[in-house]
Amino acid sequence: MDEKILTLKEEFKDTLSSVTNLVDLEKVRVAYLGKKGSITALLKGMKDLSVEEKKVFGANVNKLKNYATDIIDEKIAELKELEIQHEISSMPKFDITSPADLTRGSYHPITLVQRQCETIFKSMGFNVEDYSEIVTDYECFESLNIPKHHPARDMQDTYYLENGQLLKSQTSAAQNAILKKYGKRLIENGEPIKAIFPGRCFRNEATDACHENTFFQMEGVMVDKDISISNLIFFMKTMLSEVFQKEINVRLRPGFFPFVEPGFELDISCLICGGEGCPSCKHSGWLELCPCGMIHPNVLREGGIDPDKYTGFAFGLGLTRLAMMKYGVKDIRDLNSGNLKSLSQFTDDEV
Numbered sequence: 457m458d459e460k461i462l463t464l465k466e467e468f469k470d471t472l473s474s475v476t477n478l479v480d481l482e483k484v485r486v487a488y489l490g491k492k493g494s495i496t497a498l499l500k501g502m503k504d505l506s507v508e509e510k511k512v513f514g515a516n517v518n519k520l521k522n523y524a525t526d527i528i529d530e531k532i533a534e535l536k537e538l539e540i541q542h543e544i545s546s547m548p549k550f551d552i553t554s555p556a557d558l559t560r561g562s563y564h565p566i567t568l569v570q571r572q573c574e575t576i577f578k579s580m581g582f583n584v585e586d587y588s589e590i591v592t593d594y595e596c597f598e599s600l601n602i603p604k605h606h607p608a609r610d611m612q613d614t615y616y617l618e619n620g621q622l623l624k625s626q627t628s629a630a631q632n633a634i635l636k637k638y639g640k641r642l643i644e645n646g647e648p649i650k651a652i653f654p655g656r657c658f659r660n661e662a663t664d665a666c667h668e669n670t671f672f673q674m675e676g677v678m679v680d681k682d683i684s685i686s687n688l689i690f691f692m693k694t695m696l697s698e699v700f701q702k703e704i705n706v707r708l709r710p711g712f713f714p715f716v717e718p719g720f721e722l723d724i725s726c727l728i729c730g731g732e733g734c735p736s737c738k739h740s741g742w743l744e745l746c747p748c749g750m751i752h753p754n755v756l757r758e759g760g761i762d763p764d765k766y767t768g769f770a771f772g773l774g775l776t777r778l779a780m781m782k783y784g785v786k787d788i789r790d791l792n793s794g795n796l797k798s799l800s801q802f803t804d805d806e807v
């Protein structure tokens with residue numbers, strides 16, 4: 457019987473010496489130590505031996521079993537280490553002493569303009585808010601005095617989700633939430649509501665040199681007692697002179713938006729053609745940049761604010777168009793092109 461054990465041990469050692477990977481090693485383990493393995497079979501075969509024989513033979517088979525288990529464990533560790541070494545040696549080599557690649561990324565022109573506007577408005581006491589791109593019909597239209605089937609909806613066709621939500625067509629979609637968020641402090645502590653909220657907007661419309669289907673706006677609202685159009689004009693003028701660092705020709709003309717009364721269109725003289733007329737301004741010499749107006753009483757009321765006590769203004773600055781004018785980008789579509797060669801040329805050390 458002992459002869460059998462010795463033979464099996466030699467055979468096991470032989471088999472193991474030719475194993476070079478973990479998969480084959482597992483096969484060997486099963487072949488010797490598994491339920492139907494050769495060493496397990498020796499233990500099962502003991503049933504025909506006498507009690508004395510069982511004691512000696514059993515002890516020897518157990519020795520062999522422990523020996524095989526230990527050797528297999530050692531081999532597993534050895535093969536795992538070899539696998540790691542192999543993985544390391546096949547990794548791409550790099551020289552930590554070679555000079556660093558100092559090519560730096562750059563901010564997108566819209567980010568630059570947005571940050572600049574945020575800095576300007578923050579310095580005038582405005583909070584900067586963020587808002588989701590997917591909104592409800594209530595946020596984008598109904599809370600803004602644009603009920604279902606109102607003709608003003610035709611001006612802003614957008615993309616609808618199957619659940620009835622939509623990609624916001626205007627940053628005004630956040631107005632109601634902002635009024636509700638800051639209204640309590642206005643009513644209880646007399647703190648004016650002053651907030652801007654930049655964001656991406658979407659419209660299902662044909663693109664041209666000054667229209668994109670995905671563009672950025674920056675909304676602003678201010679509500680307090682006795683806020684008037686003069687306050688609105690002051691903030692608009694300050695913002696433009698800070699952004700452009702020079703006098704800009706602007707014109708204010710009546711504009712219709714159901715959520716303001718009165719409403720205005722604030723246009724700037726096109727900086728691409730100097731007001732002569734070009735594709736960037738649809739050959740008019742003027743670019744629609746920042747519609748604005750006094751917040752409609754219905755919108756204030758919907759936001760929980762009493763329009764008999766408080767008044768406010770709102771504006772919807774076209775951030776993408778502002779970036780075009782500031783950086784002399786003739787075609788708005790270049791800004792979404794992902795063309796690094798053209799987009800990486802703009803820098804602004806202040807942001």
Ligand code: FA5
Binds near residue numbers: 666669
């Ligand atoms: C609005 O979106 C209103 N929510 C603005 C507003 C806010 C009015 C608060 C009153 C009070 P309008 O659709 O005109 O208005 O868009 C505002 C600005 O966004 C435009 O002047 C323009 O600068 C920019 N804009 C609009 N559509 C596009 C477009 N397709 N591509 C690029 N910029 C656009």
